[in-house]
Amino acid sequence: MEFINPLANQYIETYSNATPSYLKAMYEATNIEHPHAHLQSNWHQGGLLCFISKLVRPAHILEIGTFTGFSTLCLVEGLQENGMIHTIELREADANKAASYFEASPHAAKIKIHQGDAKEIIPTLHFEWDLIFIDADKTGYQTYYDLVLPALHKNGLIIVDNVLFHGEVLEENVAGKSAKAIQAFNEYVLNDERTEQTILTIRDGLTLIRKK
Numbered sequence: 246m247e248f249i250n251p252l253a254n255q256y257i258e259t260y261s262n263a264t265p266s267y268l269k270a271m272y273e274a275t276n277i278e279h280p281h282a283h284l285q286s287n288w289h290q291g292g293l294l295c296f297i298s299k300l301v302r303p304a305h306i307l308e309i310g311t312f313t314g315f316s317t318l319c320l321v322e323g324l325q326e327n328g329m330i331h332t333i334e335l336r337e338a339d340a341n342k343a344a345s346y347f348e349a350s351p352h353a354a355k356i357k358i359h360q361g362d363a364k365e366i367i368p369t370l371h372f373e374w375d376l377i378f379i380d381a382d383k384t385g386y387q388t389y390y391d392l393v394l395p396a397l398h399k400n401g402l403i404i405v406d407n408v409l410f411h412g413e414v415l416e417e418n419v420a421g422k423s424a425k426a427i428q429a430f431n432e433y434v435l436n437d438e439r440t441e442q443t444i445l446t447i448r449d450g451l452t453l454i455r456k457k
């Protein structure tokens with residue numbers, strides 16, 4: 246289910262300019278060449294990630310789910326001078342493709358890509374995170390949230406993608422495995438005394454989470 250009327254989406258893209266324009270080529274290349282192009286954030290969401298990152302001015306960013314690197318290259322824009330983004334991708338081919346885009350970008354020195362399972366890699370990263378983007382396998386969201394929350398800076402922000410899961414969480418009987426996992430995650434976060442959150446109806450739904 247598309248939540249945003251395609252005309253409204255076109256209008257939003259026309260009147261928003263927060264996405265770095267040099268990313269157009271890699272963004273379009275993924276859309277045209279990748280068999281799972283739908284996994285990529287859309288152009289407008291990329292701009293929002295960039296905008297939020299510039300507001301937060303993070304020293305350390307963690308991204309779970311790199312894909313071909315579009316969202317990484319949006320998030321990196323707000324990093325402090327000596328800041329670093331760590332991004333984790335399970336699939337070797339996508340991690341290699343992302344690494345080639347990072348190398349060609351002006352930000353190569355600020356991006357560290359880790360290829361492998363985020364559940365194993367996160368505990369090896371000993372940083373206090375200012376900004377975290379959770380956007381990998383939906384059945385892992387609760388695990389990722391519990392793994393990263395203790396390491397979130399007290400003023401830090403977690404952004405979680407696909408929290409409306411193509412509208413499947415709106416069904417009376419949530420059926421699919423990923424939709425069920427997202428529904429359970431949304432309930433879990435809502436009832437977590439440690440945090441407060443708000444959901445944005447951007448693309449497939451984004452939750453913003455901060456510590457109380």
Ligand SMILES: C[S@@+](CC[C@H](N)C(=O)[O-])C[C@H]1O[C@@H](n2cnc3c(N)ncnc32)[C@H](O)[C@@H]1O
Pocket residue numbers: 284285286309310311312313314315316317333334335336339361362363364380381382385
């Ligand atoms: C929705 S895509 C990420 C899209 C990207 N963040 C963007 O906005 O353009 C999800 C990615 O998470 C990766 N992934 C799935 N399970 C993972 C895991 N256990 N650890 C790390 N990455 C994983 C997938 O291979 C896929 O590339």
